[in-house]
Amino acid sequence: MDIWIQQLINALTIGGMYTLVAVGFTIFFGVLRLINFAHGEVFMFAAFVALAVSSICVAVGITNGPVVIILMFLFAMGTCAALGGLLERIAFKPLRGMPPLLLLVTSLAVGIVIREAVKEFYPEGANPQAFFSPYAYNTFQIGGVTLSYTQIGLVAVSVILVFCVYLLVTRTWMGRAMRATSEDRDAALMMGVDVDAVIRNAFFIGSALGAAAGVMNGLFYQSVRFDMGWVMGIKGFTAAVIGGLGNVYGAIFGGYALALFEVLVVALVPNGSQYKDVFVFMILIAILVFRPSGLLGTPQEKVG
Amino acid sequence: MKWITRLFVAFTVFVMSHAATVQAETYKLFVNLPLSGSWSNFGEGMYNAFKLAVDQGNASGVMGDVKLELVRGDNAGDSAQGASLATKAGTDPKVIGVFCCWTSGIGLATHAIYNRYGVPVILGGSNDHRTTRPFHKSEVIFRNSPYDLVNMKMAAHYAVSVAKFKRIFTIDDNSAFATTQVNEFTKVAKKEGGDGVIIGRESIVPGEKDFTSLLTKIKPLKPDLIFFGGRIVEASLVRQQMIKLGIDAPIMSSGGVFSETYIKITGDAAEGSLASFWGLPMDQYPEGRGIKFEKDYAAAKFNQSYESFGPMAYAAGQVFVQAVAAAKKKGKVTRAAVLKELESGTFKTLLGDFTFDDNGMLDILHIAIYRVEDGAWKIMYRTDRQAKELKKVVSK
Numbered sequence: 001m002d003i004w005i006q007q008l009i010n011a012l013t014i015g016g017m018y019t020l021v022a023v024g025f026t027i028f029f030g031v032l033r034l035i036n037f038a039h040g041e042v043f044m045f046a047a048f049v050a051l052a053v054s055s056i057c058v059a060v061g062i063t064n065g066p067v068v069i070i071l072m073f074l075f076a077m078g079t080c081a082a083l084g085g086l087l088e089r090i091a092f093k094p095l096r097g098m099p100p101l102l103l104l105v106t107s108l109a110v111g112i113v114i115r116e117a118v119k120e121f122y123p124e125g126a127n128p129q130a131f132f133s134p135y136a137y138n139t140f141q142i143g144g145v146t147l148s149y150t151q152i153g154l155v156a157v158s159v160i161l162v163f164c165v166y167l168l169v170t171r172t173w174m175g176r177a178m179r180a181t182s183e184d185r186d187a188a189l190m191m192g193v194d195v196d197a198v199i200r201n202a203f204f205i206g207s208a209l210g211a212a213a214g215v216m217n218g219l220f221y222q223s224v225r226f227d228m229g230w231v232m233g234i235k236g237f238t239a240a241v242i243g244g245l246g247n248v249y250g251a252i253f254g255g256y257a258l259a260l261f262e263v264l265v266v267a268l269v270p271n272g273s274q275y276k277d278v279f280v281f282m283i284l285i286a287i288l289v290f291r292p293s294g295l296l297g298t299p300q301e302k303v304g
Numbered sequence: 305m306k307w308i309t310r311l312f313v314a315f316t317v318f319v320m321s322h323a324a325t326v327q328a329e330t331y332k333l334f335v336n337l338p339l340s341g342s343w344s345n346f347g348e349g350m351y352n353a354f355k356l357a358v359d360q361g362n363a364s365g366v367m368g369d370v371k372l373e374l375v376r377g378d379n380a381g382d383s384a385q386g387a388s389l390a391t392k393a394g395t396d397p398k399v400i401g402v403f404c405c406w407t408s409g410i411g412l413a414t415h416a417i418y419n420r421y422g423v424p425v426i427l428g429g430s431n432d433h434r435t436t437r438p439f440h441k442s443e444v445i446f447r448n449s450p451y452d453l454v455n456m457k458m459a460a461h462y463a464v465s466v467a468k469f470k471r472i473f474t475i476d477d478n479s480a481f482a483t484t485q486v487n488e489f490t491k492v493a494k495k496e497g498g499d500g501v502i503i504g505r506e507s508i509v510p511g512e513k514d515f516t517s518l519l520t521k522i523k524p525l526k527p528d529l530i531f532f533g534g535r536i537v538e539a540s541l542v543r544q545q546m547i548k549l550g551i552d553a554p555i556m557s558s559g560g561v562f563s564e565t566y567i568k569i570t571g572d573a574a575e576g577s578l579a580s581f582w583g584l585p586m587d588q589y590p591e592g593r594g595i596k597f598e599k600d601y602a603a604a605k606f607n608q609s610y611e612s613f614g615p616m617a618y619a620a621g622q623v624f625v626q627a628v629a630a631a632k633k634k635g636k637v638t639r640a641a642v643l644k645e646l647e648s649g650t651f652k653t654l655l656g657d658f659t660f661d662d663n664g665m666l667d668i669l670h671i672a673i674y675r676v677e678d679g680a681w682k683i684m685y686r687t688d689r690q691a692k693e694l695k696k697v698v699s700k
Contacts, residue, residue: 003520006549010516119340126344128537130569137573139548146550221513222544223569225537227342231511266517273518274478274507 002144003267011263012256013151013220016158019255020213021236022243023165024206026251029240030182031195031202034092034103038111040233042083042207046076046214047131047224048118054132065134069219072132073157076215077208084207085200093199111229119226128225131218154216161212162252165205169248174201182246210236238284244294253296329370331637333358333624334393336386336404336414337428339378342537345565346406349611350428351376353597354403356604357621367629370637375399379410386410387417394421400642401624403428403617408481411435415442424627424643426620429613431455431559431582432484437663446646446664448620448655449582450671452485454691455558458671459580460492462685462694463529463556464501466673471503473527475518475542477534478507485533485558503527508538515542519549528553529578535560539577540570547573554578563612567679577676583615584670585683588697593654619653626651656689672697 050072243250379386411430419442556578586594627645669691
């Protein structure tokens with residue numbers, strides 16, 4: 001029994017990160033019909049921003065754990081929100097109205113630029129880097145279940161952030177504008193919604209959430225590397241598709257469902273850790289074939 | 305117009321005379337290593353150490369008026385790029401030798417290409433035995449370090465018969481290098497300790513960061529050692545997550561993990577990690593040659609450390625220099641001549657004085673067992689020259 005609770009907690013931790021990345025994918029798709037593969041690299045970039053912040057903090061003598069961690073989150077999310085806005089302005093805005101395929105290819109290219117830039121310009125960027133994580137080994141036992149404070153903190157932060165997104169989407173004017181744009185951009189425009197601002201905000205929010213996931217990833221796994229964004233990008237995208245691209249609740253559901261599914265495969269299938277991705281992508285293919293609008297999405301007649 | 309013609313003639317004469325002096329016997333050594341990507345820390349260290357040996361050879365004049373020039377080929381750890389570089393090396397008539405690969409996958413992908421062009425190769429790293437004769441027929445391939453069959457024999461011998469671990473769980477990262485390692489380790493461990501000594505095996509996917517669900521599954525089996533075939537990043541994550549989940553056992557690994565970088569990114573969790581590696585600490589090499597290499601490397605001011613494979617790369621450079629020097633004394637420096645020297649010569653290198661046997665394997669086999677203590681790899685045991693037995697190293 002203990003093992004299953006432990007596995008559930010493992011799933012919740014991974015699921016939190018998947019969800020935060022997936023929400024970004026889904027928001028971009030919602031407002032722009034863009035599958036933004038640069039998003040995984042923004043996630044990686046955030047981890048490096050946080051790493052730089054922690055190095056600077058240590059260098060100037062700030063070693064108080066919580067203070068450094070809060071600074072890491074703030075700077076990483078701020079920088080990446082700005083980066084997201086910048087990418088939208090210089091890479092995606094000029095292509096607005098073009099076929100979605102062009103946007104997709106652009107996003108791949110932008111992703112490569114970010115990844116290689118970190119590799120080349122961060123000191124010893126090609127090497128894995130140790131990440132500042134002061135509480136990584138502060139664990140406690142409940143029965144046979146081992147919990148770390150970092151893990152609890154991460155699950156809490158991801159739930160809070162996801163809840164904030166939920167409030168933002170359902171309760172604010174901005175959220176309503178985003179949903180309207182997502183459903184029908186032209187109609188929203190006619191109703192006086194500033195679509196440009198909506199898209200810009202979507203990039204700020206999505207990138208900041210991805211950034212939070214990046215910092216969490218560093219804190220939990222204690223090391224970061226320039227090529228960590230790709231796998232996370234694919235996983236986040238998969239989570240978003242499982243829940244239905246464009247549907248924020250779907251992304252939340254998809255993130256946790258994907259993590260739980262992965263954990264179950266590893267736990268139940270002999271040598272499952274080797275075939276985990278095979279199972280995951282089989283599910284992805286099945287969903288794309290049979291329910292392209294996702295498990296939570298309502299089937300649509302027209303897209304774009 | 306006349307002055308233009310004159311100028312042209314003068315220019316042509318100048319270029320030709322200049323070219324003649326430059327062409328005074330320059331040959332190329334082609335380096336095919338991961339100089340970018342995930343394993344570039346190893347590749348760069350090897351390149352620098354190899355370059356140091358070649359530069360010293362050029363400066364010493366042992367090769368007469370022959371000069372060796374390096375071609376820097378970056379395979380990024382990718383077999384396809386490695387193969388295309390191998391072809392490039394083979395088709396360049398100036399290339400008389402190749403220092404290749406680091407990964408086993410690239411070693412496997414390229415040996416037949418090198419053989420087709422008859423260009424002599426020294427493998428740096430590429431620990432999988434299948435990269436070496438007699439497991440293939442490519443007669444141009446030589447090694448500067450023992451392969452996994454030897455390495456894993458000593459690793460498993462240590463784990464089962466010396467350290468007396470009773471419940472070993474093995475994990476590999478699904479690469480050619482790691483699966484063969486774990487196969488061999490398992491075989492020897494079972495032979496020495498009975499079938500029950502290996503309690504299970506799983507594979508992981510490189511690039512993945514979360515192994516908690518796998519380790520949660522392993523924990524109730526109560527392993528007393530996790531043997532990990534793979535590389536630094538994943539080993540480090542597995543080690544950290546073992547501790548977080550309260551798995552009270554050391555991790556043991558090999559050449560893919562034995563590196564300062566592992567300790568740097570794993571932090572305190574690295575303490576107690578074990579590794580078997582085909583290299584010794586610098587002060588253990590004969591006649592102070594290791595210490596001298598260390599000093600020379602520092603003096604050359606490279607911007608990266610030589611890493612764990614640097615000393616063997618340096619030895620490979622020394623071998624090429626000596627082979628070319630010997631070939632030059634007997635006549636013309638060609639691929640065939642260098643190959644002949646590699647087959648028959650005795651080489652005085654950092655690792656010791658050695659010859660290559662009929663399969664291109666050096667006849668000096670250093671394997672050492674290391675453990676992380678106080679944030680550094682400390683040698684515990686080392687083998688004799690033939691790697692028949694393990695001897696305890698008394699630290700000074």
